[in-house]
Amino acid sequence: MLPIRFSGRxxxxxxLEAQMRQLIETGYLRPGTRAPSVRQxxxxxGISTFTVANAYDRLVAANYLVSRxxxxxxxxxxxxxxxxxxxxxxxxxxxxxxLIRTLRAQGRDAIRAGAGILPSEWIDxxxxxxxxxxxxxxxxxxxxxxxxxxxxxxxxxxLALKLIEQGISVQTEQIVLTSGASHALDLALRVVVAPGxxxxxxxxxxxxxxxxxRQMQIPFATVPRNADGLDxxxxxxxxxxxxxxxxxxxxxxxxxxxGTLATHNAHRILSIAEEYDMQIIxxxxxxxxxxxxxxxxxxxxxxxxxAYIGGFSKTVAASLRVGFIAANRNLAHRLGTLKLSTxxxxxxxxxxxxYELLASGSYRRQMERVRQRLTGARRRVISRLxxxxxxLALVPDxxxxxWARTLTGHDALSMAKDAAQIGLVLAPGPIxxxxxxxxxxxxxxxxxxDTDAFAERLATLLV
Amino acid sequence: MLPIRFSGRxxxxxxLEAQMRQLIETGYLRPGTRAPSVRQxxxxxGISTFTVANAYDRLVAANYLVSRxxxxxxxxxxxxxxxxxxxxxxxxxxxxxxLIRTLRAQGRDAIRAGAGILPSEWIDxxxxxxxxxxxxxxxxxxxxxxxxxxxxxxxxxxLALKLIEQGISVQTEQIVLTSGASHALDLALRVVVAPGxxxxxxxxxxxxxxxxxRQMQIPFATVPRNADGLDxxxxxxxxxxxxxxxxxxxxxxxxxxxGTLATHNAHRILSIAEEYDMQIIxxxxxxxxxxxxxxxxxxxxxxxxxAYIGGFSKTVAASLRVGFIAANRNLAHRLGTLKLSTxxxxxxxxxxxxYELLASGSYRRQMERVRQRLTGARRRVISRLxxxxxxLALVPDxxxxxWARTLTGHDALSMAKDAAQIGLVLAPGPIxxxxxxxxxxxxxxxxxxDTDAFAERLATLLV
Numbered sequence: 001m002l003p004i005r006f007s008g009r010x011x012x013x014x015x016l017e018a019q020m021r022q023l024i025e026t027g028y029l030r031p032g033t034r035a036p037s038v039r040q041x042x043x044x045x046g047i048s049t050f051t052v053a054n055a056y057d058r059l060v061a062a063n064y065l066v067s068r069x070x071x072x073x074x075x076x077x078x079x080x081x082x083x084x085x086x087x088x089x090x091x092x093x094x095x096x097x098x099l100i101r102t103l104r105a106q107g108r109d110a111i112r113a114g115a116g117i118l119p120s121e122w123i124d125x126x127x128x129x130x131x132x133x134x135x136x137x138x139x140x141x142x143x144x145x146x147x148x149x150x151x152x153x154x155x156x157x158x159l160a161l162k163l164i165e166q167g168i169s170v171q172t173e174q175i176v177l178t179s180g181a182s183h184a185l186d187l188a189l190r191v192v193v194a195p196g197x198x199x200x201x202x203x204x205x206x207x208x209x210x211x212x213x214r215q216m217q218i219p220f221a222t223v224p225r226n227a228d229g230l231d232x233x234x235x236x237x238x239x240x241x242x243x244x245x246x247x248x249x250x251x252x253x254x255x256x257x258x259g260t261l262a263t264h265n266a267h268r269i270l271s272i273a274e275e276y277d278m279q280i281i282x283x284x285x286x287x288x289x290x291x292x293x294x295x296x297x298x299x300x301x302x303x304x305x306x307a308y309i310g311g312f313s314k315t316v317a318a319s320l321r322v323g324f325i326a327a328n329r330n331l332a333h334r335l336g337t338l339k340l341s342t343x344x345x346x347x348x349x350x351x352x353x354x355y356e357l358l359a360s361g362s363y364r365r366q367m368e369r370v371r372q373r374l375t376g377a378r379r380r381v382i383s384r385l386x387x388x389x390x391x392l393a394l395v396p397d398x399x400x401x402x403w404a405r406t407l408t409g410h411d412a413l414s415m416a417k418d419a420a421q422i423g424l425v426l427a428p429g430p431i432x433x434x435x436x437x438x439x440x441x442x443x444x445x446x447x448x449x450d451t452d453a454f455a456e457r458l459a460t461l462l463v
Numbered sequence: 464m465l466p467i468r469f470s471g472r473x474x475x476x477x478x479l480e481a482q483m484r485q486l487i488e489t490g491y492l493r494p495g496t497r498a499p500s501v502r503q504x505x506x507x508x509g510i511s512t513f514t515v516a517n518a519y520d521r522l523v524a525a526n527y528l529v530s531r532x533x534x535x536x537x538x539x540x541x542x543x544x545x546x547x548x549x550x551x552x553x554x555x556x557x558x559x560x561x562l563i564r565t566l567r568a569q570g571r572d573a574i575r576a577g578a579g580i581l582p583s584e585w586i587d588x589x590x591x592x593x594x595x596x597x598x599x600x601x602x603x604x605x606x607x608x609x610x611x612x613x614x615x616x617x618x619x620x621x622l623a624l625k626l627i628e629q630g631i632s633v634q635t636e637q638i639v640l641t642s643g644a645s646h647a648l649d650l651a652l653r654v655v656v657a658p659g660x661x662x663x664x665x666x667x668x669x670x671x672x673x674x675x676x677r678q679m680q681i682p683f684a685t686v687p688r689n690a691d692g693l694d695x696x697x698x699x700x701x702x703x704x705x706x707x708x709x710x711x712x713x714x715x716x717x718x719x720x721x722g723t724l725a726t727h728n729a730h731r732i733l734s735i736a737e738e739y740d741m742q743i744i745x746x747x748x749x750x751x752x753x754x755x756x757x758x759x760x761x762x763x764x765x766x767x768x769x770a771y772i773g774g775f776s777k778t779v780a781a782s783l784r785v786g787f788i789a790a791n792r793n794l795a796h797r798l799g800t801l802k803l804s805t806x807x808x809x810x811x812x813x814x815x816x817x818y819e820l821l822a823s824g825s826y827r828r829q830m831e832r833v834r835q836r837l838t839g840a841r842r843r844v845i846s847r848l849x850x851x852x853x854x855l856a857l858v859p860d861x862x863x864x865x866w867a868r869t870l871t872g873h874d875a876l877s878m879a880k881d882a883a884q885i886g887l888v889l890a891p892g893p894i895x896x897x898x899x900x901x902x903x904x905x906x907x908x909x910x911x912x913d914t915d916a917f918a919e920r921l922a923t924l925l926v
Contacts, residue, residue: 010627018624018635022617022822104611120607128606129599132812136595139782143591144583146781149563154485161481164473172481179642182807195658212804318609319602319811341675342805344645347813348782349595 001044002029002036012047016055024064024075031108035065035073063105077107094413096207096431102420111457112448114416114427116206116255117318118400119447122370127362128317128353134360135352146344150336151177151324152351158358159310159324166287168298168308174332176339177346181285181311181323182208185248186216187342188307188325191334192279193218197245200238200278202230204403204432204441206255209248222434223247225257227394229265232272239276246279252294253286256432256443257403258396263295270300280306285314285323288367289399291375303328307335312354315367320350374400377450384455385444388462393441400447405429405440406462412442415461424457464507465492465499475510479518487527487538494571498528498536526568540570557876559670559894565883574920575911577879577890579669579718580781581863582910585833590825591780591816597823598815609807613799614640614787615814621821622773622787629750631761631771637795639802640809644748644774644786645671648711649679650805651770651788654797655742656681660708663701663741665693667866667895667904669718672711685897686710688720690857692728695735702739709742715757716749719895719906720866721859726758733763743769748777748786751830752862754838766791770798775817778830783813837863840913847918848907851925856904863910868892868903869925875902878924887920 004019006012023029035041038056042049056073059065065073103112112119150156153172160172178184193199195217201209203222213220221242224231230249238244249269251261261269273280282297287310298308303326311323325335339346357363381402382392390404405412412428419426429441448454467482469475486492498504501519505512519536522528528536566575575582613619616635623635641647656662658680664672666685676683684705687694693712701707712732714724724732736743745760750773761771766789774786788798802809820826844865845855853867868875875891882889892904911917 010624018620022620025617100612117607117609120605123607125603125606132599133596136592136599140588142583143588143780143782144580144586146580146776147784148567154488157481157485161473179806179809183805186805208803208807211800215801215804313609317606318808319606321610321806321808321810337674338678340671341678342646342649343642343784344671345781345784346642347784347810350810350812 002041004045006045006047012051013054013058016045016047016051017058020055020059021062021064024059029075031075031077033075035075037072094416094428094431095436096211099207099425099427099431102425106420106423106425110423110425111451111454112425113419113444113454113458114425114442115445115448116427117314118370122373122447123316124362124366127366128357131356131360131362132353135349135356138352138356139349142348147346147348147351149340149345150175151346152348152355155351155355155358156324158355159326162358163298163308163326166294166296166299168296168326169302170326174303174329175324175326176332176335177351178311178323178325178339179343179346180313180318180321181283181309182212183321183343183346184309184311184323184325185212185281185283187335187338188281188309188327189216189218189246191331191338192246192281192307194245198242200235200242200244200247202249202254203434204256204429205248206250206283207431210434220434225254225259227257227259228262229259230261230269232265232268235269235272239272239278243276244278246281247273248281248283249297250283250286251296252284252290253396253399253401255286256401256427256429257393258399258401259394259403260290260294260397261297266295266297266300270297270306273305278305282306282308284308285311286399288315289371289374291371291398294397298326307331315370316354316357316363320353322346322350322354371398374398374446378402378446381444381446381449381454384449388455388459390442400445402444402446402449404442404444408462409440410462412439415442418461419457422457422460424454424461465504467508469508469510475514476517476521479508479510479514480521483518483522484525484527487522492538494538494540496538497534498538500535557879557891557894558899559674562670562888562890562894565888569883569886569888573886573888574914574917575888576882576907576917576921577888577905578908578911579890580777581833585836585910586779587825587829590829591820594819594823594825595816598812598819601815601819602812605811610809610811610814612803612808613638614809615811615818618814618818618821619787621818622789625821626761626771626789629757629759629762631759631789632765633789637766637792638787638789639795639798640814641774641786641788641802642806642809643776643781643784644746644772645675646784646806646809647772647774647786647788648744648746649675650798650801651744651772651790652679652681652709653805654794654801655709655744655770657708661705663698663705663707663710665712665717666897667719667892668711669713669746670894673897683897688717688722690720690722691725692722693724693732695728695731698732698735702735702741706739707741709744710736711744711746712760713746713749714759715747715753716859716862716864718749719864719890719892720856721862721864722857722866723753723757723860724760729758729760729763733760733769736768741768745769745771747771748774749862751778752834752837754834754861757860761789770794778833779817779820779826783816785809785813785817834861837861837909841865841909844907844909844912844917847912851918851922853905863908865907865909865912867905867907871925872903873925875905878905881924882920885920885923887917887924 042052199220202225298306307327393403416426416428427443429439430436505515662683665688761769770790856866879889879891890906892902893899
């Protein structure tokens with residue numbers, strides 16, 4: 001008998017539906033489990049079969065249950081808890097939200113080739129739980145109190161050490177912890193870019209950015225990203241034309257191309273920024289996936305005009321929302337003050353989890369394993385893509401992104417639409433550009449594509 | 464022997480200082496513990512006594528260690544991890560930051576009469592740990608993935624139910640989870656108040672607000688808050704004069720006065736808002752401390768023009784940063800979209816902890832205990848204050864805030880300054896006003912003031 005209780009004046013149907021949703025979402029009722037029959041459930045609960053049938057209909061409509069002819073109702077394979085979010089339900093255009101929606105909506109056997117994160121099973125869940133429990137114990141009596149303003153001090157100390165080891169001279173006071181790298185970018189844009197200022201961004205670029213800039217009403221211009229970095233001629237002429245206040249650069253293992261700034265390219269970007277007094281916001285959330293010693297704008301500039309953003313959503317747990325921004329003292333002070341205004345503080349527990357993972361060496365060991373595994377996966381997926389007639393923009397020095405197009409000129413959007421029908425989620429090129437015009441480029445995630453099933457499904461789209 | 468390791472090219476002094484800070488902040492070295500002697504520590508680590516002495520000097524300066532003549536170095540009673548945050552170190556004015564700084568800086572025997580939260584020991588830590596562990600287990604493999612955009616669905620369902628029980632008709636889709644109530648307010652202000660729009664706020668009002676509004680460059684006007692709500696004459700004339708876009712009201716157990724809107728006052732506020740087409744942002748973070756059935760603007764308006772903010776920082780754990788905002792569908796959609804841009808999502812684990820606390824009944828039981836305990840504490844502290852010659856602005860119907868002034872006209876700022884010298888932290892009236900002029904009002908937290916020691920220390924300031 002399922003733990004359903006009715007109370008208050010809300011209609012029984014709505015109460016039953018809400019409680020069944022909870023049982024499914026919390027995993028009490030697992031995917032594939034058979035739900036009680038309508039007749040039996042009604043008898044158990046002492047309500048009419050009409051009410052149960054009505055609630056089941058709603059649950060089927062919301063993809064919580066599936067109805068199998070003559071066999072009854074079963075818990076759906078994927079909970080799809082976001083299909084009822086209004087912003088994810090609306091619109092049929094293939095855009096960034098389409099990708100988020102489609103990635104979530106697909107069942108367990110779908111191939112999430114367009115995902116922006118590692119498969120969950122690549123990460124040691126037991127180790128994560130161990131560190132999280134240790135972090136929880138370490139909060140002791142402090143959980144009731146407001147966390148410190150700039151973030152958990154030991155984690156900030158450790159990040160300072162990590163940056164110093166990467167050749168970026170920084171002190172703990174210059175590091176502000178944020179609610180993921182997105183929050184760091186939000187703070188940086190709010191502090192650096194005044195109303196009317198223009199921002200330079202790369203094209204292609206991670207897809208959440210364009211919506212964010214439109215939302216914040218920040219005018220932007222784009223500069224093409226090539227295999228070794230920014231198109232320098234385009235950069236100079238765009239800077240001259242738009243006099244942008246700042247430029248946002250994803251230097252290492254760029255999303256979506258997988259490319260990393262060559263040293264000479266980085267040097268020129270910094271020189272141009274100095275000449276035109278432009279702030280650089282450097283996004284480095286993929287840096288720890290790089291094979292060998294990588295190189296960043298912050299290495300050249302030592303945080304004078306570079307504000308450096310990092311985070312742990314790609315490497316540890318997107319669900320924890322832990323990121324940071326390092327900047328010169330003046331800018332760090334302004335970022336900290338704005339943080340106080342926008343969220344008071346970031347959650348202490350989450351920062352302690354990341355601290356435990358870093359301090360115990362667990363993070364380092366995991367990243368070594370992941371990098372090694374990705375090396376093989378990238379090599380094999382590149383072969384598979386080439387065998388199917390794709391060409392790569394470049395061969396990345398790490399990470400999971402591969403940016404490729406068919407030589408036969410298949411349109412990426414229609415390919416993505418068809419792929420979704422056969423359980424293959426692709427990230428089509430246009431969603432990484434502000435205007436989203438036709439394109440043949442597709443972003444693949446090597447960690448999700450290293451199977452025969454991937455190649456087989458992709459092949460069916462190319463006939 | 465302490466676990467200190469040296470590596471890289473960073474000066475040994477800095478490395479030793481950083482690692483000692485960590486050992487102290489993580490509780491490895493507990494408050495009051497004796498640190499190794501300079502000579503012995505230098506010998507153990509194979510470095511010079513000069514280096515150890517230098518690192519110890521820095522740790523003393525940063526309040527991590529205290530030096531006791533002829534006895535050596537000891538770990539400071541309070542870690543003071545925020546004294547090194549630049550924004551908390553600067554300035555000597557008695558303002559909101561002064562209070563935050565002073566509350567953190569005081570030792571364990573200080574009386575935190577000016578605190579804005581409950582004492583940690585009022586909350587059942589074991590119960591919190593139990594629910595947090597359950598929440599952690601429930602994340603299973605999902606920790607690697609991005610959380611759902613609007614927040615953990617079962618918690619949103621449960622909050623919808625909670626609001627419905629309070630007489631506010633709402634559906635889950637209208638609720639957006641945020642990183643504390645501050646983040647909810649940031650989202651609401653960014654969506655509702657366009658550049659140039661004026662915001663109405665109460666005076667006195669919670670102290671973080673004024674810094675936030677200045678930071679966001681939002682012009683504001685104030686309306687006096689009286690015992691039964693807003694000064695309605697002042698409200699009407701200010702609305703006529705400034706044509707504000709929105710008003711922010713802390714309806715139930717208002718910070719700092721402890722007052723709650725009378726129903727006729729709430730009705731007039733809503734009528735004026737309707738007449739002048741003004742959005743209402745209702746802050747209800749203290750509502751669950753109310754004795755009996757409380758009443759909100761959202762009850763009258765049913766979320767048509769009221770956006771309703773709640774959170775768990777005051778009742779469960781400020782360190783978790785879990786809050787929410789409920790609004791009409793159109794506004795909720797815009798808030799959700801802005802949330803996507805500002806932080807992508809809020810942390811799933813933290814929302815699961817709150818869900819566990821609510822779903823297990825632990826929250827309800829705890830709040831019953833806390834309310835009962837506060838009833839007695841308020842009554843006794845009111846007697847103590849009256850015996851010392853204070854008069855109260857009103858007798859609150861719940862919560863921990865008492866707003867009082869001496870009949871002898873002692874200046875609140877100088878009283879707070881003197882109090883800090885004897886381990887009594889007071890929240891002086893001026894920090895709750897935008898201009899901070901002289902005032903005799905003081906905000907007391909009944910949960911922290913229910914002792915003879917409080918009355919004794921306070922008495923010494925009044926002679």
